[in-house]
Amino acid sequence: xxxxxxxxxxxxxxxxxxxxxxxxxxxxxxxxxxxxxxxxxxxxxxxxxxxxxxxxxxxxxxxxxxxxxxxxxxxxxxxxxxxxxxxxxxxxxxxxxxxxxxxxxxxxxxxxxxxxxxxxxxxxxxxxxxxxxxxxxxxxxxxxxxxxxxxxxxxxxxxxxxxxxxxxxxxxxxxxxxxxxxxxxxxxxxxxxxxxxxxxxxxxxxxxxxxxxxxxxxxxxxxxxxxxxxxxxxxxxxxxxxxxxxxxxxxxxxxxxxxxxxxxxxxxxxxxxxxxxxxxxxxxxxxxxxxxxxxxxxxxxxxxxxxxxxxxxxxxxxxxxxxxxxxxxxxxxxxxxxxxxxxxxxxxxxxxxxxxxxxxxxxxxxxxxxxxxxxxxxxxxxxxxxxxxxxxxxxxxxxxxxxxxxxxxxxxxxxxxxxxxxxxxxxxxxxxxxxxxxxxxxxxxxxxxxxxxxxxxxxxxxxxxxxxxxxxxxxxxxxxxxxxxxxxxxxxxxxxxxxxxxxxxxxxxxxxxxxxxxxxxxxxxxxxxxxxxxxxxxxxxxxxxxxxxxxxxxxxxxxxxxxxxxxxxxxxxxxxxxxxxxxxxxxxxxxxxxxxxxxxxxxxxxxxxxxxxxxxxxxxxxxxxxxxxxxxxxxxxxxxxxxxxxxxxxxxxxxxxxxxxxxxxxxxxxxxxxxxxxxxxxxxxxxxxxxxxxxxxxxxxxxxxxxxxxxxxxxxxxxxxxxxxxxxxxxxxxxxxxxxxxxxxxxxxxxxxxxxxxxxxxxxxxxxxxxxxxxxxxxxxxxxxxxxxxxxxxxxxxxxxxxxxxxxxxxxxxxxxxxxxxxxxxxxxxxxxxxxxxxxxxxxxxxxxxxxxxxxxxxxxxxxxxxxxxxxxxxxxxxxxxxxxxxxxxxxxxxxxxxxxxxxxxxxxxxxxxxxxxxxxxxxxxxxxxxxxx
Numbered sequence: 049x050x051x052x053x054x055x056x057x058x059x060x061x062x063x064x065x066x067x068x069x070x071x072x073x074x075x076x077x078x079x080x081x082x083x084x085x086x087x088x089x090x091x092x093x094x095x096x097x098x099x100x101x102x103x104x105x106x107x108x109x110x111x112x113x114x115x116x117x118x119x120x121x122x123x124x125x126x127x128x129x130x131x132x133x134x135x136x137x138x139x140x141x142x143x144x145x146x147x148x149x150x151x152x153x154x155x156x157x158x159x160x161x162x163x164x165x166x167x168x169x170x171x172x173x174x175x176x177x178x179x180x181x182x183x184x185x186x187x188x189x190x191x192x193x194x195x196x197x198x199x200x201x202x203x204x205x206x207x208x209x210x211x212x213x214x215x216x217x218x219x220x221x222x223x224x225x226x227x228x229x230x231x232x233x234x235x236x237x238x239x240x241x242x243x244x245x246x247x248x249x250x251x252x253x254x255x256x257x258x259x260x261x262x263x264x265x266x267x268x269x270x271x272x273x274x275x276x277x278x279x280x281x282x283x284x285x286x287x288x289x290x291x292x293x294x295x296x297x298x299x300x301x302x303x304x305x306x307x308x309x310x311x312x313x314x315x316x317x318x319x320x321x322x323x324x325x326x327x328x329x330x331x332x333x334x335x336x337x338x339x340x341x342x343x344x345x346x347x348x349x350x351x352x353x354x355x356x357x358x359x360x361x362x363x364x365x366x367x368x369x370x371x372x373x374x375x376x377x378x379x380x381x382x383x384x385x386x387x388x389x390x391x392x393x394x395x396x397x398x399x400x401x402x403x404x405x406x407x408x409x410x411x412x413x414x415x416x417x418x419x420x421x422x423x424x425x426x427x428x429x430x431x432x433x434x435x436x437x438x439x440x441x442x443x444x445x446x447x448x449x450x451x452x453x454x455x456x457x458x459x460x461x462x463x464x465x466x467x468x469x470x471x472x473x474x475x476x477x478x479x480x481x482x483x484x485x486x487x488x489x490x491x492x493x494x495x496x497x498x499x500x501x502x503x504x505x506x507x508x509x510x511x512x513x514x515x516x517x518x519x520x521x522x523x524x525x526x527x528x529x530x531x532x533x534x535x536x537x538x539x540x541x542x543x544x545x546x547x548x549x550x551x552x553x554x555x556x557x558x559x560x561x562x563x564x565x566x567x568x569x570x571x572x573x574x575x576x577x578x579x580x581x582x583x584x585x586x587x588x589x590x591x592x593x594x595x596x597x598x599x600x601x602x603x604x605x606x607x608x609x610x611x612x613x614x615x616x617x618x619x620x621x622x623x624x625x626x627x628x629x630x631x632x633x634x635x636x637x638x639x640x641x642x643x644x645x646x647x648x649x650x651x652x653x654x655x656x657x658x659x660x661x662x663x664x665x666x667x668x669x670x671x672x673x674x675x676x677x678x679x680x681x682x683x684x685x686x687x688x689x690x691x692x693x694x695x696x697x698x699x700x701x702x703x704x705x706x707x708x709x710x711x712x713x714x715x716x717x718x719x720x721x722x723x724x725x726x727x728x729x730x731x732x733x734x735x736x737x738x739x740x741x742x743x744x745x746x747x748x749x750x751x752x753x754x755x756x757x758x759x760x761x762x763x764x765x766x767x768x769x770x771x772x773x774x775x776x777x778x779x780x781x782x783x784x785x786x787x788x789x790x791x792x793x794x795x796x797x798x799x800x801x802x803x804x805x806x807x808x809x810x811x812x813x814x815x816x817x818x819x820x821x822x823x824x825x826x827x828x829x830x831x832x833x834x835x836x837x838x839x840x841x842x843x844x845x846x847x848x849x850x851x852x853x854x855x856x857x858x859x860x861x862x863x864x865x866x867x868x869x870x871x872x873x874x875x876x877x878x879x880x881x882x883x884x885x886x887x888x889x890x891x892x893x894x895x896x897x898x899x900x901x902x903x904x905x906x907x908x909x910x911x912x913x914x915x916x917x918x919x920x921x922x923x924x925x926x927x928x929x930x931x932x933x934x935x936x937x938x939x940x941x942x943x944x945x946x947x948x949x950x951x952x953x954x955x956x957x958x959x960x961x962x963x964x965x966x967x968x969x970x971x972x973x974x975x976x977x978x979x980x981x982x
Contacts, residue, residue, distance in 0.1 A: 076161070076194040078185070079233040080168065083200055084279040085272060087253030088239040090198040091115070091166055095124035097196065098164055102128060108162040108196065109155060112146045116253075131163070136173040139943065140789055143173050148184045152191055161193045169203035169223040182223055199223055201279040214274045229286070236283045241272035310338035311394040312366060313385055313414075316348050319400035319430065320362035326430045327398045328369040340366030340373045341388055343381040346497055346552045360678040364643075375681060377556040379549050382414055386422035397422075401429035457491045457499035461506040465514055472515055480515055481536055484508075488540040492547035500544025508537045563685045566594040570689055574696040581614075583700055587667075587693040588615055595686065596672025598623075601657070602630050603665040603697060610634060610666065625652045625668040634666050642670075643677040653677055655686065657694035664697040738764040787831070787941055791824040794857050794893060800829070801836035802855075808841060811849040817856040825893050825963050831938045832963075835946070838931040839897040839959045846957070847901030854898040859891055859965065892944070896960040903955040909948045935961070 079097075081090040091113060098108045110130040115122040131154065134147035146165060155161035165188070170181040178184050185195050202211040205222040212218045228234075239247075247253050312327035314320050324340060331338035342363050360375075367373045378384035389397060397418065415427055464487040468480045484507035492500035512522055516529050570590045577583045584601045591599035600613040602625075610631055616624050629647055633640040633654040640646040642653040657665040667690045676682050741761035744753070795818050802814065836855075843853045904912070913936045932948075939946045944963040951958040 076189040076192050077232040078189055078194070078230070079196050079235060080228065080231045081196070081198045081235050081237050082279065082283060083198070083237045084239075084275040085200055085202070085244070087244055087247055088237050090200075090237045092118075092121050092124070093235065093237050094164060094166070094196050094198055095121065098128060099124055101162070106160060106162070108164055109151070111151055111163045111165045113164055113166045136175055138173045138175070140787070145173050145176055146181060146184060148177060148187065151188060151193070155188075155193045156191050162196065163188065163193060164196045166198055168197040168199040169221045171221050180221075180223075182227055186227070199228070201275055201282060204228060204282065207278060207282070210278065211275070215271045234283060234286050236279065238276065238279070241269050241276060244272055245269060309336050309392070309394045309396070310334075311385065311389050311392075311397045312338060312340040312371065313381075313397060313399040314340055314342040314359060314362045314366065315400055315414075316359050317400060318358075320359055321365055323398065323400045323430045324362050324366045324369065324371075327366070328371070330398065330428075331370075338371050339388070339392060339394060340371040341376060341385060342374075343376045343378055343384045345379060345381055346548060357675065357678060364678065364683075375679065377552070379552070380417075382417035382421045385418060386425070389422060389425055395424075396426045396428060398428040398430060401431055453495040453499045454502055457495055457503045458506060460487055460491050461503050461510055463487075464507070465510045469514060477511075477515055477532075481511065481532065484511055485536070485540055485543060488544050489547050492544040493551055496551065497545060497548035500548055501541060504537055504540030504544055507540055508533050511536065559681075563681065566590070567685065567688055567692070570594075571692055574692060577696060577700065578703065580697060580700055583693065583696045584613060585615075587689075587696070588613065591667070591669060591686075591689060594689070595669060595676060595682075597670040599670075600625055600668040601665060601693065602627075602634075602668060603657075604634075604663075613668075625654070625670075626650065630654050630666040630668060634663060637663055641668075642674060653686075655690045657690050657697060659691075659694035659698035661698055664694045664701070667693065734764055734767055787828045789826050789828055789942075791826050792829050794818065794822055794825055794895065795820070797827070797829055797832050798836060798855055798857065798895070801833045801840060804833060804837045805840050805844075808844050809853065812844055812847065813850070813852045815852060815854045817854060819857070822857055822859065822893070823965060826966055827942060827963055832942075835935045835938050835961060836895065836897070838935050839961075842931065842959070843897055843899040843901070843957070847899045851900050854896075856894075856896040856898065858894050860894050860962070891965045892962045893965055894960055894962045896958055898951045898956060898958045900951070900956045903950055904948055904957050912948055913946070939963075 081094045083090045095113065098110075101108055107128055110125060110128050112131075112133065113125065115125070131147055131150055133144035134150065135142040136145045137143075151163055155163060165181065165185055168182050168185060172179055172181060172184070178187070185197060188195050201207060202215075202219050203221060203223050204225055206225045208219055208222050244253070310327055310331050312324060314324065327338055327340065340363060342359055348359075363373050363375060374388070376384045376388065385397065388394075399415065399418075401415075415429065418425065418427060461484070464484055468475075468483055472480065488500055488503045488507055491503040509522070512529070512533060513520065570587065573586045573590060574583060577586055580603060584603060587601050588599045598615075598619075600616055602610050602612055605611050610627065612625075612627065626641075626647075629640050629650065629652070632646065633656055637656050637658070638644075638646070639656075640654045641650040642648065644653070651670050653669045653671065655667045655669070656663045657667055667686075669686065671677060677686070738761065741757055741764055744757035744760075798816070798818060802809070840853065840855075847853070913932045936946050939961055942963060944961060946959070946961040948957065948959050950956065
């Protein structure tokens, strides 16, 4: 174990630094021009840097840069090499996209290759290699190509909800913070809100009606000031991380007061919790981070359990108030605090102020010692309350705290004297001194520092009294023995102190090693578990061994019900955990039970099993020693073990999901192949059967034969329709269906559907509610007619004769100022995002078919659209359950949606389909910010 005063570099840290350096040399460098919003000048600043490099003979390649019609920005592109955009077909339209393959082919293996890729958070068109542009940049960097790019603060994933709450706009195109943090350089491009609004009015951000809409919605002064603050804070956090990394790499010890971060020193006195609360208030007032540290020295470790528990409660309070907490084991608290402050660059140290006591290390002594150990720190002392001052005379660790240790130390010294007394005439006094020193070392190793000090003085006294002439007297005949006594006492004290310190450090290291070994064994055992039952049994066994007592894992089932552990059935009723408390811990994702603020009187401690995707259950622990959970290190070990168990449960869950998905995919493939083969093989005999039936129906037959021929014809038509449905479903799932999209009026499509139904609706009353002012919709008329015909056929099939069927058409969401588009650039014109979702700003056309029949089965509205799914009351009706599945596949191919619901609370069914509205037919200019398009 390395000494706390050892300032040599950590070999592991050096190795990690070399590995990071090698990786950075192989990768390209990433520079991000970062701003608060559109129009601050990110692209302009990036192009200025590119022009400067071009003047130096290193002209970067322009991959994609959006000028948005700004003449001063476009002028910077003159003379720079440009990469042609790649045209991607998206639903019958050619959309420009960044050509990743062209960039790799042109720049790979070139020294100092650099490319400019604007709008890092942009979403690529479906069919591109990567769904996001930042993934294209990641591939460029991995190939050794450096990149300059731009991004706004609202596109950072961690700030998505914050920006949405400020501006009322939900930004869909986001960038992972991890990628942003991996950037080699972040250049902040900042513009005050008033200046940005002036640029907007002058047409330097957006032009015409778009600038007016932006000023009314997103570009409000309050929004811009808030976004600017977020950008400045995020950049400051990034710079702080860079400063910390530089200090670590350069091994800079003194604290740099770049941030007013606070270190709270928690002591053993009554003022500990008051100091913690004062530190939390000060950190909140300064809006800075803070740490809370408790330094446990050997003397503090020997305090009574009640005193130690009070200090550990203060540590727990600091953690609850948002501090980063740590419990340090050290001989010198001042040195430990100074080193911690320097390691984390904490410039202010806050501590309690109490009267110095001769029996303990007073706070004034500690402050003076800190002033010498770390003169660069700002020391803040918190005054004690009246209650605390009345308790300041509480004794610290004294000789009476553990009298048996001092009794044993006295007996050890007497034992050494008893052994040496009969040998005093045969061995020299020098050797007797060595035996007494050996006894002091043994006392220090066995009982610690205090007994070792007592043993040192007793050894000198016994040696003088029993072995130095005149014997049986403390008088000294030879003055030289005085030097012997002084040296003996000094050696005894120093040896005892060093031995006790090494004993304490060895114990601390042993505890750390035990915690690390426990987590290692838990991870190793859970790595081989392939079933949930194995994870539960292994985790319960390992945690029970590490913490004593009993551990139970309550796991969520497929219906999100918390299942009790199988082990709990073997316990007596009074020894079982509480299901209600476990459910509370799961719902609130907080610890509960023993040692917490929720049901602290419980014997069980409940901790959620958090995993990357979701919480997977609850750990219930009844430790053998309740004080175990008070120690931050043990609490951190337990939380880490719970997270490991949660990740193991999630891994097993997704292994099962993957196996089921593979089985389902294979079953679906075989079924589609079978359906396709059967459908093709059935078409020929069905066509022949239908032709023969038509021929027989045309001949002069007796009534019985004519009726038989007509029945054969009707059944052959029904089977032929089923075969067509099977073929259509196979074509839709294989992707062989190509849309013939044209701009069509919806009233003509509805009329064609009604005409296609023919006599099927003869016994029903059809009511049309279709306004004449509806806009054109881009769609495949034949397929949408098929969808409407299926819905009308269902309405006629499942409602009694004479019932009413309503067909309603409306636009929805168009022109709504509260719904803003989140698309980028030229993708907006289609009214769809790249994933096929409807853009609320463009609006959608909704067509509904309603009836007043018996309605839909409760809770099965979505199940109706699954293949081969029919209602419980449909067995007497013809069909195989493919009509609605085909309708949904057709709507998904159009980028729309379809759903079912009850028409009224009393009954009836409503099937609605929504098609996105667009702007026929020209594409507008590419725009930058996704959140501004209404």
